[in-house]
Structures are given as structure tokens and as C-alpha cells.
Amino acid sequence: MILPRDFYARPTLEVARELLGKVLRHRSREGTTAGRIVEVEAYIGEDDPACHAAPGPTARNAPLYGPPGVAYVYLNYGLHYLVNAVTEERGSPAAVLIRALEPVEGLDLMRRRRARAKWRKGKPHPSDHELCRGPGNLTIALGITLAQNTRALTRPPLVIEDQGGAVETIEWTPRIGLRVGTQHPWRCTIAGHRSVSGPRAR
DNA sequence: CGTTCGATGCACT
């Protein structure tokens, strides 16, 4: 079942927690890739210094002020695309950053995209649980670019699905990779999952 | 194990 718009029109921390275990799926000309969400971060409003809405409305962050249930994609560090799900009511700028997936479909295509994006020397290819570990890596693996910015997540080709099934232990920690806003424990992960990014998990 | 640092593009001041 594809998550409906109402799912996203709620407090961002609730949406973040409930996105764990859901499946992000992208159908492209090359094929379909999908992964189970295991790590997210919440970015909430103009008072959150790490949120792109902190400076107020601008051209880039306009999707955050729009309706919930759409993708907000942007280029980060001039190298990586990062994908968010816009939450809360129209006019209330907030979103959930998808940071890591457990690959579930189209692993071959993910491997080809990762290899194409980066083949420095004769490095070993990423193992399966590394294919979508990290927000920049998962957009490469799923073929998500600026072309998907502002696209609805409630209908194909880019959707988030509820496939049922149990979700393991959930853990809240401070967001990572930030210089501000680290006081909020707004990073939500499936504890101990191999595909979660950040300092080397064991 | 740990930390540092370069690549790279663009929104924003």
C-alpha cells in the first residue's frame, strides 16, 4: 500500500519514526529499485537552525513550504543529491531526510549505478548492505536526482510503501554531519542495522 | 582503531 498524503500531514517526529520499516521505491527507465528505510532525520521549521527553512522562504527551499507528501531533493556539497519527504501542513516548512535503506529490489541496478558513479582504481564493489548506506549513496543507487524534486511520493514512479512486517528496536540520537542544531535528538534509526550510516557500526 | 581533508556546484549574503 502506498502511503497517502495524510500520512505526511502530521508532526514531523511522528512521521520520521513511522517511516522506519517503510519501503522507498523508484521506477525508472533503467529498472526498478527499492529499499527499506532504516535511518531518517527530522528537520522542523524556521526555528531549527539546521533546517533549510531557517533563513525563511527562498527559491531552493520552496518545496518545504508546499503540500506534504512530496519529495524535496537538493544538491549537497556540489556532489550528492539528498532526498526528503515534506511533512506537516502547507506553509509549515518541515521534512524528513532519508539517510539509509536496506536494499530489497533491483540490487543489480544499484551496483551498476554505484560503480558508474565512482570507480576509483580497482576498489572492491560495495557489499549489499552498503549500497544504500548514507543519504548520498542511496540517491545514486535509486537514480534520484533534481528531476524528482517536488514530485509526489503518493504515486509512481517515486513512492513510499507500507509492506507491513515488524520494525525492530527504534533509537533516537542527535543528527549527524551538522554544525548547528545538534542538541535535538531528531535522528531516528533501526538500532544496530548494518545499513545505518555514521561512525562504523559493529 | 581514530581524525583530516579534497572534490565539487550552487544558493545565499
Next chain:
DNA sequence: GTGCATCGAACGT
């Protein structure tokens, strides 16, 4: 001109 919601290679301990 400055500063990133990153990645991974290279180095130090």
C-alpha cells in the same frame, strides 16, 4: 566570497 543535511582515501596512533 562563504558555507554546506557527504563520501571515502589517506594518514596518524
